[in-house]
Amino acid sequence: MMVVVAGIFVLTFVLAHLAPGDPARDFAGEGADASQIEAAEVYLGLDRPLPEQFVVYVGRVVTGDLGTSYVQRQPVTTVIRLRLPPTLLLMGSALAVSSLAGVVLGLSTARRPKSASAKATSTLTMLAYSLPGFWLGQLMVITFAIRAGILPAGGMNDAREAYTGLAAVVDTARHLMLPVFVLALSETALLARVTGSAVRRQVGANYMRTAAAKGLGRDEAFARHALPNALLPVVTVIGGRLGFLVSGAVLIESVFAWPGLGRLLVEASRSNDHPVILGMVLMVSFAVVGATLLTDLVYSRVDPRIRFR
Amino acid sequence: MGLGLLLFLAAVALAAEQIAPANPFTTSPQDVLLAPSVSHPMGTDQLGRDIFTGVVRGARTSLRIVAGVVVIASAVGLLVGTVTGLRGGLLDDLVMRITETVQAVPRFLLTILVTGWFGVGATTVAVLLGLTSWPLLARTVRAETLSLARREFVDAARSHGATGAVILFRHVVPSVWPGAVVVMALIASRIVLLEAGLAFLGLSDPNAASWGALVNNAGSYLDRAWWMSVFPGAAIALTVAAFNLLADALGATVDDQS
Numbered sequence: 001m002m003v004v005v006a007g008i009f010v011l012t013f014v015l016a017h018l019a020p021g022d023p024a025r026d027f028a029g030e031g032a033d034a035s036q037i038e039a040a041e042v043y044l045g046l047d048r049p050l051p052e053q054f055v056v057y058v059g060r061v062v063t064g065d066l067g068t069s070y071v072q073r074q075p076v077t078t079v080i081r082l083r084l085p086p087t088l089l090l091m092g093s094a095l096a097v098s099s100l101a102g103v104v105l106g107l108s109t110a111r112r113p114k115s116a117s118a119k120a121t122s123t124l125t126m127l128a129y130s131l132p133g134f135w136l137g138q139l140m141v142i143t144f145a146i147r148a149g150i151l152p153a154g155g156m157n158d159a160r161e162a163y164t165g166l167a168a169v170v171d172t173a174r175h176l177m178l179p180v181f182v183l184a185l186s187e188t189a190l191l192a193r194v195t196g197s198a199v200r201r202q203v204g205a206n207y208m209r210t211a212a213a214k215g216l217g218r219d220e221a222f223a224r225h226a227l228p229n230a231l232l233p234v235v236t237v238i239g240g241r242l243g244f245l246v247s248g249a250v251l252i253e254s255v256f257a258w259p260g261l262g263r264l265l266v267e268a269s270r271s272n273d274h275p276v277i278l279g280m281v282l283m284v285s286f287a288v289v290g291a292t293l294l295t296d297l298v299y300s301r302v303d304p305r306i307r308f309r
Numbered sequence: 310m311g312l313g314l315l316l317f318l319a320a321v322a323l324a325a326e327q328i329a330p331a332n333p334f335t336t337s338p339q340d341v342l343l344a345p346s347v348s349h350p351m352g353t354d355q356l357g358r359d360i361f362t363g364v365v366r367g368a369r370t371s372l373r374i375v376a377g378v379v380v381i382a383s384a385v386g387l388l389v390g391t392v393t394g395l396r397g398g399l400l401d402d403l404v405m406r407i408t409e410t411v412q413a414v415p416r417f418l419l420t421i422l423v424t425g426w427f428g429v430g431a432t433t434v435a436v437l438l439g440l441t442s443w444p445l446l447a448r449t450v451r452a453e454t455l456s457l458a459r460r461e462f463v464d465a466a467r468s469h470g471a472t473g474a475v476i477l478f479r480h481v482v483p484s485v486w487p488g489a490v491v492v493m494a495l496i497a498s499r500i501v502l503l504e505a506g507l508a509f510l511g512l513s514d515p516n517a518a519s520w521g522a523l524v525n526n527a528g529s530y531l532d533r534a535w536w537m538s539v540f541p542g543a544a545i546a547l548t549v550a551a552f553n554l555l556a557d558a559l560g561a562t563v564d565d566q567s
Binding site: 003004007008011018019127129132133134136139243246250251254255269277280281285288289 | 407409414415419422426498503509510511524525531532546550554557
């Protein structure tokens, strides 16, 4: 675990130093002469040996200093913090919706695995999983926003009216619907498949037969034994999807002009604002590690056979 | 069926010049925003460029990048997976931690970062995606190698005087290959989506037709020209589905054999 964290630090540090361009020169400004650039180097600590710079870097990150945005002249953490809530709203909603819908769908197919509806669901989920999110987003905009005119085509709030209170919540919810649908669709498809196969595996297991032999009703055996066991690998999968959710969110935010981190990333890449992009890479990496840790903890708590190392 | 789709795609990509000889970037001011018709089966865009040509040429771009990524990721993944599976011990631990690190870093964001420095050429994208896609393959191969290493034939080979490298290539790799190919197909399907996503954000070679870029271009014309979005996007979806079908089919074969 700590090795992975250290690895992430090393990787981002190396990347920060691989970036073309000379930070000292940029800092000193245009028209700076050699001595001014040298002074900038000393000020930025760039003349120190690399291992020392690395330690300083780690120290900074740990205390919440991710550098300064080239473009916005503000700390990276501030820039990110401002754009974080919309993205969290989008990703959180998509995660909740897809987890619920995916598990329910998966359960329904596992009930009768050989039926026509199960096969149809299998094909549909595979197709849903193959759709590029940004394209589906465009299709949704064409269908629901342009043709039918019932849902907004983009943004998080109505640009013309400023709602307050409950009306504001409803307005945001309306704007949230299409982006969440698109982001959640492929996750739902994946979870449906994983849940379906996990449940099928549990239901066919020996202990279920034993439970039936002991007189336990089919539904009760399912609810008390098969289902909890089946949900464990599902939870693991959900925990591991954070990285994909992030990349999905970046693209969806672009299609729907959602004012979150995804848009920030695109802007930063256009203006070559490396500290911001690197800051985001760092944050997402740690978030993924955190999610994995959390999933492992849940797993070890719930399954007494697994001891947490 | 997935294989059939893929072969069709490969044929289209290879024969791109024959099917759609026109230059996809030729603009034609009088043919702006035309709906699909006989002369333009998929319509035209806001500059009069033929969408059909763009889609056909785009197949080549996508498959080229996918091929590059799969080659790199497979080379690294197979090597890492088999060596750590056979050796075990400290090397195994270290490599596993490196694998987890690579898996934690969001490769989409990373590619956005690096293409900002080194340009958006197909090589850069392929190398970067390849270097970040091997962990899944390495883990799968390692797991299979571990179960293989306990079987007798490895000992038998050793007793015949076979060295480590020979065991690796003549025995272990052929055995893990069927499982590895399934993962390769899955990686391919993910890469098509990632590459299209990057192109959608404008991070693709402007000199090569790209489905993602076509979809991006369609963004401002959704109200007037649905065909600009539908056809390139469908091409992406079909290609991804083809690889997924292939992975399913290969996986089923592997299950049947074991």
